[in-house]
Amino acid sequence: MxxxxxxxxxxxxxxxxxxxxxxxxxxxxxxxxxxxxxxxxxxVVWSRTLELMDRMGCTAAFLAAGLRARGVTLRSGGRVLGHVDFSGIASPYAFGLMIxxxxxxxxxxxxxxxxxxxxxxxxxxxxxxxxxxxxxxxxxxxxxxxxxxxxxxxxxxxxxxxxxxxxxxxxxxxSAQGDEWLLADIRVDGAGAPPGDEVSVYLHRDGPFVIFPIPGGRARVVATIGRAEDRPRPDPTLAEVQALVRARAGPGIRVSDPVWLSHFRIHERxxxxxxxxxxxxxxxxxxxxxxxxxxxxxxxxxxxxxxxxxxxxxxxxxxxxxxxxxxxxxxxxxxxxxxxxxxxxxxxATLTHPLAQVLRNGALRALLGLGAVRAGMVTTMSEIGIGYPASPLSAGRGAGRRWPPERAAGPPPGAGTDPRFVLYTADAAGGAALAARFPTLVEPLPRPAPEPGRLHLVRPDGYVGLAAQADAWEEAGRYLGALAPA
Incomplete structure (x- = not known):
């Protein structure tokens, strides 16, 4: 080959x-x-990526090297607008792994x-x-x-x-977003320093300022510093970063020991x-x-x-x-x-009109007080909500969705050395017979069905390919037949 x-x-x-x-x-x-x-x-390595690393066999090394961010807090003018707790992520990895x-x-x-x-x-x-x-x-x-x-x-x-x-x-x-951004990898301490296990967002009238924790007691700071110019700016100095921290996050935070100071623009393409x-x-x-x-x-x-x-x-x-x-x-x-x-x-985050900023902050305070909103945010950020409902590989009600790790009933689908579908069914004999018809596509031993009355074929990347009634053997055969080699 x-x-x-x-x-x-x-x-x-x-x-x-x-x-x-x-x-x-x-x-x-x-x-x-x-x-x-x-x-x-x-x-950051998010929850869904860590779940997929379980199949790859390298999750443990990442967990040992990274820092677990437990949430994100949004502030403005010395007030907390809201806090999003990552423990609500419906995954074995309910955190953002900072690495x-x-x-x-x-x-x-x-x-x-x-x-x-x-x-x-x-x-x-x-x-x-x-x-x-x-x-x-x-x-x-x-x-x-x-x-x-x-x-x-x-x-x-x-x-x-x-x-x-x-x-x-x-x-x-x-296109390119219109702002110039500052980036600094530094050490952050002082009485006003945020917790070392959360992302801190400061929505200031002059622009956003964000502190991301990094392993080893360090942090990444990013902030807008004005509209982008045609000519490149010189790299920022530590003194400029300290002044920006003081202006947007408060006087109680000190920065030191920079290892990377730079500017960047955001492109969306x-x-x-x-x-x-x-x-x-x-x-x-x-x-x-x-x-x-x-x-x-x-x-x-x-x-x-x-x-x-x-x-x-x-x-x-x-x-x-x-x-x-x-x-x-x-x-x-x-x-x-x-x-x-x-x-x-x-x-x-980059709204500039004072009234728009006031309205934004009020809306954030109200929305982040709602559990459903926070749950939606962590599902999106962690990427566990990603699915393929419109895929040509998705067939049946509920197909295309992520198969939760707790339903694996064994190694994660796709683990090991063979890219096989896993069949979940209550009919072990019927499942084994189907697997025998498609030995290159399906693991030989079916696993117990977590949903009574349902049959599922789960892809090697942990998404549902086929979702059907428990006795839909002909449908399952047609599904696999369309994927089988000639």
């Missing part, structure tokens, strides 16, 4: 490589950079190494051509040597300036299709958006998990190639939702 070529060894490319290696698919992961990310960048991206990449690289894989650095994709049966790619090594390779599939995980996307000539529609033939896009190569809510990296890593089991099943000749047709519509819909939600949060 020829190796799948993944371009870009950030969290998304690493996740995809790990998953393909776990499913015993040959993979080659390249990156033009000579070294891994050295800065914190994306900071710098450089650590995320290190842990995923180590996990890939444990699976027999590695990152090849100093290699750049310079060209490729798509054929009916393969992709021909041209790679340039750091020493100038040019290598030509043939791969069954090429996946661009190479970020916002994706070479793969550019060479596909896919429009990256969207997305492709409309994540696939062209044998070439796919995932992560920032397909979608970039506001960091509000911390969804970007998580969404990209979940792109990778969604694609990996499908590629593995097809490459192992255990599923029909048509299975891959579901990737773009499923993840495109998720990308649209994440972009829209993050954009709304940013727009709300």
């Amino acid at each position: 020829r190796e799948v070529l993944i371009v870009g060894a950030g969290p998304v490319g690493l996740t995809l490589a790990c998953e393909l290696a776990r499913y015993r698919v040959g993979v080659r992961l390249i990156d033009r950079s000579l070294r891994a990310t050295q800065t914190s960048k994306a900071l 710098p991206q450089c650590e995320t990449e290190r842990l995923l690289t180590e996990h890939l190494r444990s699976l027999g894989g590695a990152v090849e650095r100093g290699i750049e994709l310079v060209a490729f051509s798509r054929g009916a049966d393969a992709v021909e790619a041209e790679l340039r090594h750091v020493d100038g040597r040019v290598e030509r390779v043939t791969t069954p599939f090429l996946i661009g995980c190479d970020g916002a300036h994706s070479a793969v996307r550019h060479r596909l000539d896919l429009p990256f529609g969207g 997305k492709v409309s299709e994540y696939r062209r033939g044998r070439v796919f896009l995932a992560g920032d190569a397909a979608h970039i958006h506001s960091p509000a809510g911390g969804q970007g990296m998580n969404t990209g890593m979940q792109d990778a998990v969604n694609l990996a089991w499908k590629l593995a099943a097809v490459l192992r000749a255990e599923a029909a190639p048509a299975l891959l047709d579901s990737y773009s519509p499923e993840r495109n819909a998720v990308g649209e939702t994440v972009l829209r939600n993050a954009g709304r949060l940013t727009a709300m």
